[in-house]
Amino acid sequence: MGTPLLELRGINKSFGPVQVLRDVALTVHPGEVTALIGDNGAGKSTLVKCIGGIYPIDSGEYLMEGKPVHVHNPRDAASHGVEIVYQDLALCDNLDIVQNMFLGREKKSGMILDEPTMEQLAQQTLAGLSVRTVKSVRQQVSSLSGGQRQTVAIAKAVLWNSKLVILDEPTAALGVAQTQQVLELVRRLADNGLAVVLISHNMNDVFAVSDQIAALYLGRMAAQVKTSDVTHSQVVELITSGRSGTLGLVEEGAAA
Amino acid sequence: MSTTTTNPYETGEKVALPAKDDGGLWGYLRSYGQRVRGGDMGALPAVLGIIVLSIVFSAARPSFLTPLNFANLLTQAGPIVVLGMGLVFVLLLGEIDLSAGFASGVCAAVLAIMLTTHGFPWYVGVLAAIVTGVVIGLLLGFLVAKVGIPSFVVTLAGFLAFQGTVLWLLKEGTNISIRDEVIISLENEYLPPTVGWALGALTVLGFAATQLIQQRNRRRRGLPALLWQVVTFRVVGLAVLVGIAVAVLNEERSRNALFSLKGVPIVVPVIGVLLLLWTFVLRRTAFGRHIYAVGGNREAARRAGIAVDRIRISAFVICSAMAAVSGILAASMARSVDPNTGGSNVLLYGVAAAVIGGTSLFGGKGRVLDAVLGGLVITMIINGMGLVGWSSAYKYVATGIVLLLAASVDAFSRRRSAASS
Numbered sequence A: 001m002g003t004p005l006l007e008l009r010g011i012n013k014s015f016g017p018v019q020v021l022r023d024v025a026l027t028v029h030p031g032e033v034t035a036l037i038g039d040n041g042a043g044k045s046t047l048v049k050c051i052g053g054i055y056p057i058d059s060g061e062y063l064m065e066g067k068p069v070h071v072h073n074p075r076d077a078a079s080h081g082v083e084i085v086y087q088d089l090a091l092c093d094n095l096d097i098v099q100n101m102f103l104g105r106e107k108k109s110g111m112i113l114d115e116p117t118m119e120q121l122a123q124q125t126l127a128g129l130s131v132r133t134v135k136s137v138r139q140q141v142s143s144l145s146g147g148q149r150q151t152v153a154i155a156k157a158v159l160w161n162s163k164l165v166i167l168d169e170p171t172a173a174l175g176v177a178q179t180q181q182v183l184e185l186v187r188r189l190a191d192n193g194l195a196v197v198l199i200s201h202n203m204n205d206v207f208a209v210s211d212q213i214a215a216l217y218l219g220r221m222a223a224q225v226k227t228s229d230v231t232h233s234q235v236v237e238l239i240t241s242g243r244s245g246t247l248g249l250v251e252e253g254a255a256a
Numbered sequence B: 001m002s003t004t005t006t007n008p009y010e011t012g013e014k015v016a017l018p019a020k021d022d023g024g025l026w027g028y029l030r031s032y033g034q035r036v037r038g039g040d041m042g043a044l045p046a047v048l049g050i051i052v053l054s055i056v057f058s059a060a061r062p063s064f065l066t067p068l069n070f071a072n073l074l075t076q077a078g079p080i081v082v083l084g085m086g087l088v089f090v091l092l093l094g095e096i097d098l099s100a101g102f103a104s105g106v107c108a109a110v111l112a113i114m115l116t117t118h119g120f121p122w123y124v125g126v127l128a129a130i131v132t133g134v135v136i137g138l139l140l141g142f143l144v145a146k147v148g149i150p151s152f153v154v155t156l157a158g159f160l161a162f163q164g165t166v167l168w169l170l171k172e173g174t175n176i177s178i179r180d181e182v183i184i185s186l187e188n189e190y191l192p193p194t195v196g197w198a199l200g201a202l203t204v205l206g207f208a209a210t211q212l213i214q215q216r217n218r219r220r221r222g223l224p225a226l227l228w229q230v231v232t233f234r235v236v237g238l239a240v241l242v243g244i245a246v247a248v249l250n251e252e253r254s255r256n257a258l259f260s261l262k263g264v265p266i267v268v269p270v271i272g273v274l275l276l277l278w279t280f281v282l283r284r285t286a287f288g289r290h291i292y293a294v295g296g297n298r299e300a301a302r303r304a305g306i307a308v309d310r311i312r313i314s315a316f317v318i319c320s321a322m323a324a325v326s327g328i329l330a331a332s333m334a335r336s337v338d339p340n341t342g343g344s345n346v347l348l349y350g351v352a353a354a355v356i357g358g359t360s361l362f363g364g365k366g367r368v369l370d371a372v373l374g375g376l377v378i379t380m381i382i383n384g385m386g387l388v389g390w391s392s393a394y395k396y397v398a399t400g401i402v403l404l405l406a407a408s409v410d411a412f413s414r415r416r417s418a419a420s421s
């Protein structure tokens, strides 16, 4: 394996007295889907928000393509090619698809918004992702279904020259068919050479699309393994107890 | 292993998404009908209000629908419309500015002191008034965005404090008269008929040109464009409205043979320029887009890298600066500034103008044009009830009811659109 696209070492993050992330390490390679799993409250979303510059990290190393970088806000993350599709999507209901996809990074000619260019790029991106379910890119986001919103959020993430796309539970609220579509989309992103991090609680989804699995347990990285090297039950054990046989965290007593 | 640094989708095959439902003109009307039923009524309530009020009041008092009263109506609407335009920005964020009325009073007092007490030329006075507005807006915006006090509380405090400031500036209630001819002319003079026609023609031509260029650009890029029937309807519609308005305003309104009274009130082009400016800012610039985004979903805006605090402060600054312009117009109309300038129901009228026009109190939805249409409705009510001879008691109650009606339409359409998604 070459240099990982993203490498985190010893990440710590506290909210006041509560330490949510403890000495977390993670490596993500281009062309691969890395599944980030863990129980509710394990710290997955927090880790993602640290990567995306929403929360500052307390300490730890953040490397992109082997080089240390400093990410203080979403713009910094975007400038390193990191795009995040959040659990709550974070779309503006009162804006249309194009306006949402370019929010904060509008194309302009002079000081005037260049609407035709943005509309064209949005259309091409959606078409490139084989999205055929939206009627018009000028539809307000409030009129879209859950799956369509998810698609818009993903399209927004790949519209830029992104290298790493992180999806926080993209299929949690979706039906069977729409879940399938989104998973196919996720796989296609990786096959196109992007690095993808997928957060999911669904083991079938994880085993269906991921190349690597990283399991968080109570804010610590229990293990990062190749998907092909582990079984369903091992992964479930990692999630529930932080260890499985030789994998996972060392006993609390031994660690102390 | 190499990483792709170019977006693999940007150069993807140019598969156009199925362009809108191509039902022609009928399809356009149907989708408009759907939008209205889905709760997006746009300017419809205000336009209906204008029509209904015209019928009712002209039936009650034939003098309502005369050129003289039409011109009065427009000048009366001036300060309300301008205040409403500013409030649209704050309302778009889902905030409120209860202090805008008295802020306009403070700015008007500053204008009067500069002009009358110190004898500065009109532009210095105007500049001082607007700078005062900007400072007030900065203060309010800072308290809301940086300190984190709800805008309702900040501006309620401002409402009291600015009322006191006006009294203090006017030495406990004296009234300062305005004699500067330029300022007076804003609300009391009229354009020569030919200039009125020229400006009217320019407006229509400018509108037609931007519409045509926009649609041609879209068609050239292979993007779905508006039907030519719709564009024609808009342009012809505007031409007819402007034509009738200018023709009526250019009629002789004076009943005295010794002097002539005709032409478009000067405040009309002033409002036109402000409408154009702020509509451009809201619809064609990234700043405007970000105002809508912050009003629609503040967290999403923040994650998109938008400087949310700066946007929120700017909205308050624009609102207070427009309040200053409104105060200047009010001073011009009254030819003086007194402790009541910007007081009593002025703020209520401004908010009502924006909301009746279709700006939502919940944020994220609204246009500057709303304040113009809603401001006309409000002024028609005030003016009409005055002609009918109703007392202030009724006027207050009626205006309150109209504001509530508009707010219910807003709440209703919000529920409607939430249910349809």
Ligand SMILES: Nc1ncnc2c1ncn2[C@@H]1O[C@H](COP(=O)(O)OP(=O)(O)OP(=O)(O)O)[C@@H](O)[C@H]1O
Pocket: A015, A018, A020, A038, A039, A040, A041, A042, A043, A044, A045, A046, A047
């Ligand atoms: N802003 C915050 N302030 C304080 N505590 C927080 C904050 N955000 C998250 N936490 C805490 O951090 C822990 C991890 O939360 P996080 O949202 O990262 O979990 P998660 O793994 O994404 O869970 P889920 O699967 O439910 O989405 C939780 O105990 C949560 O209460």
Ligand SMILES: [Mg+2]
Pocket: A044, A045, A046, A087, A168
């Ligand atoms: Mg989460």
